[in-house]
Amino acid sequence: MAFEIFHKEEAAIEEAKSVLGSGEITDPKAAKHYGTLLKAYEKLFKSTKRLVRLSDRNEAELNKVAHSLDEKNHLLEGLSTKLSKYLSPQIYASIFSGEREVALETKRKKLTIFFSDIKNFTATTDDLEPEDITFLINDYLTEMSAIALKHGATIDKFIGDAVVIFFGDPETKGVQEDALACVGMAIEMQRHMMDLRAKWTEMGYSRPFQMRVGINTGYCNVGNFGSEERMDYTIIGGEVNLAARLEGVADPDGITMSYETYALVKDYVDAEKGEPITVKGIHRKINPYKLIGIFKNVDEKSRYFRSENDGMKLFLDFGKLDEDTRPNAIDQMEAAIERLRGEETK
Amino acid sequence: MENIKIEASDRSPEVDFDFDKNVYALRGESYPEDVTAFFGPVIGKLEERLGSLKGAEVQFDFELVYFNSSSAKVLMGLFDMLDETAAEGNAVVINWIYDEEDDNMEELGEEFAEDLENVQFVMKKMAPS
Numbered sequence: 352m353a354f355e356i357f358h359k360e361e362a363a364i365e366e367a368k369s370v371l372g373s374g375e376i377t378d379p380k381a382a383k384h385y386g387t388l389l390k391a392y393e394k395l396f397k398s399t400k401r402l403v404r405l406s407d408r409n410e411a412e413l414n415k416v417a418h419s420l421d422e423k424n425h426l427l428e429g430l431s432t433k434l435s436k437y438l439s440p441q442i443y444a445s446i447f448s449g450e451r452e453v454a455l456e457t458k459r460k461k462l463t464i465f466f467s468d469i470k471n472f473t474a475t476t477d478d479l480e481p482e483d484i485t486f487l488i489n490d491y492l493t494e495m496s497a498i499a500l501k502h503g504a505t506i507d508k509f510i511g512d513a514v515v516i517f518f519g520d521p522e523t524k525g526v527q528e529d530a531l532a533c534v535g536m537a538i539e540m541q542r543h544m545m546d547l548r549a550k551w552t553e554m555g556y557s558r559p560f561q562m563r564v565g566i567n568t569g570y571c572n573v574g575n576f577g578s579e580e581r582m583d584y585t586i587i588g589g590e591v592n593l594a595a596r597l598e599g600v601a602d603p604d605g606i607t608m609s610y611e612t613y614a615l616v617k618d619y620v621d622a623e624k625g626e627p628i629t630v631k632g633i634h635r636k637i638n639p640y641k642l643i644g645i646f647k648n649v650d651e652k653s654r655y656f657r658s659e660n661d662g663m664k665l666f667l668d669f670g671k672l673d674e675d676t677r678p679n680a681i682d683q684m685e686a687a688i689e690r691l692r693g694e695e696t697k
Numbered sequence: 698m699e700n701i702k703i704e705a706s707d708r709s710p711e712v713d714f715d716f717d718k719n720v721y722a723l724r725g726e727s728y729p730e731d732v733t734a735f736f737g738p739v740i741g742k743l744e745e746r747l748g749s750l751k752g753a754e755v756q757f758d759f760e761l762v763y764f765n766s767s768s769a770k771v772l773m774g775l776f777d778m779l780d781e782t783a784a785e786g787n788a789v790v791i792n793w794i795y796d797e798e799d800d801n802m803e804e805l806g807e808e809f810a811e812d813l814e815n816v817q818f819v820m821k822k823m824a825p826s
Contacts, residue, residue, distance in 0.1 A: 402770065409765065
């Protein structure tokens, strides 16, 4: 017999009916009361069964709704993760935590602005296939973004091969710390470009990118610009233009700062004063400071070692050479050196 | 007897009792915090009115989208009351109005109808919104 949750109640009703029908209760008044009681019990039993079913249905319905909510949450999470790629992580975090209003609001703040581009990007990529340009630019921007985020930067935008980054909003560690973080980031980027160039050359790209960097510190308007329908979290102001102008006068593989930035970081880095420049919208003469010693002691830290001369091509990837493969590499290089020495004495 | 008109809230249904016309309705969702406090007074008045009817025509519309177990118990009491009213010589029509996509509410209506002997229980699909 199948399990019935109301088996006992049903059995009790059947038994009561049989007692009533058997004439066991001889007193007619008592039999009438017994009958009334039985009817009320049957009704109550029916209500109970119905309520239990209703409760189960509501629970099932609730579970269905909860499940569908879970699915929607999951979908929204996925969408917000995708959307987050279009925003700087700090901006995304401040919007999603509810700290920041998504409204056309700006404020004036002292920021350190970083501006970079690739020297002769168009000429360098002229003879490349679009797929190769896409690979190079994405590889370059991915690596630079990772360094920027490591240093706590707000990545404002990518404009083709140019990158605009700032420090000081939405999070700031103080004007000097922000400037130091920005310069530290720029140095790490230029150093890392050496590795990237070695990698790209090895992959067959004959004219790998060289980056120029301009950095300036000053008051900017920062916030949401645009329309209520489409806005950008960005910075505007003469100081932003100055960062772009400093980038324009920077050497390839170089970093050029304004005096305002240099003054904040001069105890930590070396720089030499360049020829004064003028910038549209800024009345004062601008003294550019070219950072020196960017690549000091960099060889020891670099992942790649690359040297190329006529008749010699040497490329080492220290990221791949581990304790198993290193002895073999040493043997081969020693054999090469031995042969080179032998050739010398001939 | 003064008619009763209570607007629906987040948790309680709209109550529309027209004692003059003997047309009554409950609409919306029903899971009030205190079922007795919400339904007690209105059902008390309804009971009083129905008990006084002789040979009358009564219509009760149930247009519910969700109700909890306590409200279900209230509904069952209402059905009994209406069935007794019908047994006493009144023509009682219960309209069970449900969303056509809500199988749950349709089944509930069918189950409630099973117990009623004297009323005319009509299942009606809600007009699509």
